[in-house]
Amino acid sequence: MNAKQSPAPLEIHDLTVAYHKKPVVWGVDLEVPAGQLIGIIGPNGAGKSTLIKACMGLLPTHSGWVKVFGKPLKADPTRVGYVPQRESVDWDFPVSVMDVVLMGRYGRLGLIRRPGKEDREIARECLDRVKLLPYANRQISNLSGGQQQRVFLARALAQQADLYFMDEPFAGVDAATEAAIVTVLEDLRDQGKTLLVVHHDLPTARSYFDSLLLLNMNVVAFGPTESVFTAEMLQKTYGGRLTILSEVASTLAAEEGGNPVRR
Amino acid sequence: MVDPWTVDLSLYGWIALMGFLVATACGLVGNYLILRRMALMGDAVSHSVLPGLVIAFLFSSSRGTGAMFLGALAAGIAATVLIEAIHRKTRVKQDAAMGIAFSTLFAIGVLLVSLYSEHVDLDADCVLYGEIAFVPLEPMVTWLGVTLGPVSLVRMAAVLLVVVGLIFAFYKELLVASFDEALARATGINPTWLHYGLMSVLSVVIVSAFESVGAILVIAMLILPGATASLMTDRLGVMHAIAVGHAAVSAWLGVSLGVWLDCSIGAAMVVAGAAIFTLVWAGAVLRRWQRRMGHDVEPVPATSVPR
Numbered sequence A: 001m002n003a004k005q006s007p008a009p010l011e012i013h014d015l016t017v018a019y020h021k022k023p024v025v026w027g028v029d030l031e032v033p034a035g036q037l038i039g040i041i042g043p044n045g046a047g048k049s050t051l052i053k054a055c056m057g058l059l060p061t062h063s064g065w066v067k068v069f070g071k072p073l074k075a076d077p078t079r080v081g082y083v084p085q086r087e088s089v090d091w092d093f094p095v096s097v098m099d100v101v102l103m104g105r106y107g108r109l110g111l112i113r114r115p116g117k118e119d120r121e122i123a124r125e126c127l128d129r130v131k132l133l134p135y136a137n138r139q140i141s142n143l144s145g146g147q148q149q150r151v152f153l154a155r156a157l158a159q160q161a162d163l164y165f166m167d168e169p170f171a172g173v174d175a176a177t178e179a180a181i182v183t184v185l186e187d188l189r190d191q192g193k194t195l196l197v198v199h200h201d202l203p204t205a206r207s208y209f210d211s212l213l214l215l216n217m218n219v220v221a222f223g224p225t226e227s228v229f230t231a232e233m234l235q236k237t238y239g240g241r242l243t244i245l246s247e248v249a250s251t252l253a254a255e256e257g258g259n260p261v262r263r
Numbered sequence B: 001m002v003d004p005w006t007v008d009l010s011l012y013g014w015i016a017l018m019g020f021l022v023a024t025a026c027g028l029v030g031n032y033l034i035l036r037r038m039a040l041m042g043d044a045v046s047h048s049v050l051p052g053l054v055i056a057f058l059f060s061s062s063r064g065t066g067a068m069f070l071g072a073l074a075a076g077i078a079a080t081v082l083i084e085a086i087h088r089k090t091r092v093k094q095d096a097a098m099g100i101a102f103s104t105l106f107a108i109g110v111l112l113v114s115l116y117s118e119h120v121d122l123d124a125d126c127v128l129y130g131e132i133a134f135v136p137l138e139p140m141v142t143w144l145g146v147t148l149g150p151v152s153l154v155r156m157a158a159v160l161l162v163v164v165g166l167i168f169a170f171y172k173e174l175l176v177a178s179f180d181e182a183l184a185r186a187t188g189i190n191p192t193w194l195h196y197g198l199m200s201v202l203s204v205v206i207v208s209a210f211e212s213v214g215a216i217l218v219i220a221m222l223i224l225p226g227a228t229a230s231l232m233t234d235r236l237g238v239m240h241a242i243a244v245g246h247a248a249v250s251a252w253l254g255v256s257l258g259v260w261l262d263c264s265i266g267a268a269m270v271v272a273g274a275a276i277f278t279l280v281w282a283g284a285v286l287r288r289w290q291r292r293m294g295h296d297v298e299p300v301p302a303t304s305v306p307r
Helices: A048-055 A097-109 A117-129 A145-158 A175-190 A202-208 A231-238 A242-258 B003-007 B009-035 B041-060 B065-089 B094-115 B124-129 B132-137 B151-169 B171-179 B181-186 B191-213 B215-232 B236-261 B265-294
Strands: A010-019 A022-032 A037-041 A063-068 A080-083 A163-167 A194-198 A211-216 A218-224 B140-143 B146-150
Touching (some): A010 A048, A048 A063, A048 A163, A048 A194, A080 A145, A097 A117, A097 A145, A117 A145, A145 A163, A145 A175, A175 A202, A211 A231, A218 A231, B009 B041, B009 B132, B009 B191, B009 B215, B041 B191, B041 B215, B065 B094, B132 B146, B132 B265, B146 B151, B151 B191, B171 B181, B171 B191, B191 B215, B191 B265, B215 B236, B215 B265, B236 B265
Parallel strands (some): A037 A211, A080 A163
Antiparallel strands (some): A010 A022, A211 A218, B140 B146
8 A cells, every 4th residue: 555545435434323313324344445336235224325325424423434535525525426216306396307417516516606508518418328318308207217217317427426326226217227327337437436336136236246335234244246245145144034045046056056166 | 346456556556566575475485385395384484483573572662673573583493493303303203393383382472472461562463364455554665765665565575685686596505405405415505504594584574474464374375376386387497487477466366356345455365366276277177188188199299219
């Protein structure tokens, strides 16, 4: 480690978050390397959303700290982008697709200033990247679930951040949309951005992500997908949920039997 | 129906203008209440200002505008803080917290009025129902030799200017905090401060409006223009414009109706506003029905883009 090395995109120390005095996430220690597409997986109620919300300062923390590029988030919130769960907003809200994507620019504008021509241009490019440009002037309630998810992705792109938190960006989208979203995420990764993505589908988690964070209220494991995605680790994360596990175990076994184990 | 406009324009003109100013200020603020799903916050704040008014009156022993304004503003903010505190610190949900806070504050207000009734020259009826017909009888405000209008009308116009100015200045902040509070917070816009700001503006609007239309009717003016607008458009900017139009029409119709029936003009304005809402609603239903009858096959235009 030389002194010149830039600080990690995300560093978490001893983070504990509680709802109504019951801890949801505790004792999380994590240092996330740059330029990776990272999946956060774990059972329901494991605190996946809570963890990323706490990282962004959306929830009060009980203890510990979070640093983004070596500084508290408040020092420069523009370096962080966010894709919330689709259900977190009212899709009947009287705004157009363009208006929502422009919201991604607000953090850079500061108080009172309105988005200008340049911001509109950026928003248009972002909409184009998720193939929604023809929908720019639509009211957001006239969109399918997959389109809504892509609007949020475009908005996150418009934030032009270096570290992204995404809460289940694949929830309720069809296969084609999922593939399109994965491509965008991989592009971002290839540009050197760091992405933390809450995900709940185990089979795809293995192929989508460079690294995995296995979470069940605290960190069960964090590391490169091939070393973390093991039956033993998943068992530790998911406990007794045998149906999912046996499925995964059998795919794993089939692959290991079929091909020589990659090492 | 035509009487008020031909017989005495200056008299009814002031009343209609006052009604327009009140309904516009209420309507613009009300749009945000509707979007933020806290429409009844207007109800809560308008009840909660009563103890503030009484306390301000007892301290200043005058019905001077300044003291009343500050008292009501303080009470409005206290109600907001109380609702947030109950909702955050306990498991009580926001609507229930609202119910607790405003009924308690209102009760304290009534209690104070009855305790100090010999010192308090506050007419509860006036606070509750108001009387917009008295606006032209007020002393006129002159500025640089120009007669601007009755006191409460000039004050309402100033409040409306402030409301419009604030909405213009903080348009994007209000938009993102209302649509996606988490994004607002994550991008460094503090939705909590915006909420308190909005509630302070709401308190000011309510206090300056209820002398003319009454506390109870202010609630209607907060909701009706925005509710009507939301039936007609799906853009926030247009929604504001329609709310202003609704305010103008209901003020004019209200004065006509009030004079024609010789009844409370404030109440007539609300009835007119509600009638416009009903008409727009009926229009929307009719249009949907026509569209269904007209072309059964493809109501939504097909797009060239794959879903």
